[in-house]
Amino acid sequence: MIASLGMYDFGPAQGANDRLWALVGGGLRARGIDAPKALTRGEHAYWDAWQSPDLLLSQTCGYPFRARLHDRVAYVGTPDYGVEGCPPGHYRSVFVARADDPRQTLQDFDGARFAYNEPLSQSGWAAPQTHAAKLGLRLPPAVQSGGHRLSALAVAEGRADIAALDAVTYALLQGVEPAMDGLKEVARSDPTPGLPLITATGRDAETLFDIVAAAIAALVPADRTALHLKGLVRIPLASYLAVPNPPPPEQIAARS
Structure with a gap:
């Protein structure tokens, strides 16, 4: 088994x-x-x-x-x-960008290069795209990373401008992945x-x-x-x- x-x-x-x-x-x-x-x-x-x-x-x-x-x-x-702001058993995506990026809100990232882990990811692809579309924004895919940590690295290294990480993974990466120190939270998606x-x-x-x-x-x-x-x-x-x-x-x- x-x-x-x-x-x-x-x-x-x-x-x-x-x-x-x-x-x-x-x-x-x-x-x-x-x-x-x-x-x-x-x-x-x-x-x-x-x-x-x-x-x-x-x-x-x-x-x-x-x-x-x-x-x-x-x-x-x-x-x-x-997860903060979510009903029991629910979670959301955390949009992250480089800490030194002058853009502050998700609206500022309209059309920005988006890193995602894979096309069948709820928190890495579906939730951020649905959230962006609801706001009338575009997040065109630039990098398919293969994992949330790798999406964070793609942003930290400048290969993408923004990514969406599962809120639980985002919390687990703190203190474990050094690249997180160079990122900032921009927004959060609706709970699912x-x-x-x-x-x-x-x-x-x-x-x-x-x-x-x-x-x-x-x-x-x-x-x-x-x-x-x-x-x-x-x-x-x-x-x-x-x-x-x-x-x-x-x-x-x-x-x-």
């Missing part, structure tokens, strides 16, 4: 995730459910895990969940990271449902919810702080499916 928690799994969070999984695995085995001893990491922690019939537990992004996965997996619950936990179709999602919730509650305070983790909530599937999908990068680039 496969378990992965790769969405927020770097720096001090990595060890905390290992300890969280040890608690989850112990809870599963106490109920007679077999569980892998270690989390899957690396490239196989994402699409390979999410689409596998052997998936026991993983965390995906809201955009892949609504676009490709919601009818092929079972929803377990959504971790609550206590956070990154859901999923399991393979046919598995007992209700039992998994109870076990994961108990494991989060049992984490030592230092690990909960490292993960910015407050608890586990349920968000209706309809709330995920109602989030708008923006045009893909190539279409927006062609309009610019």
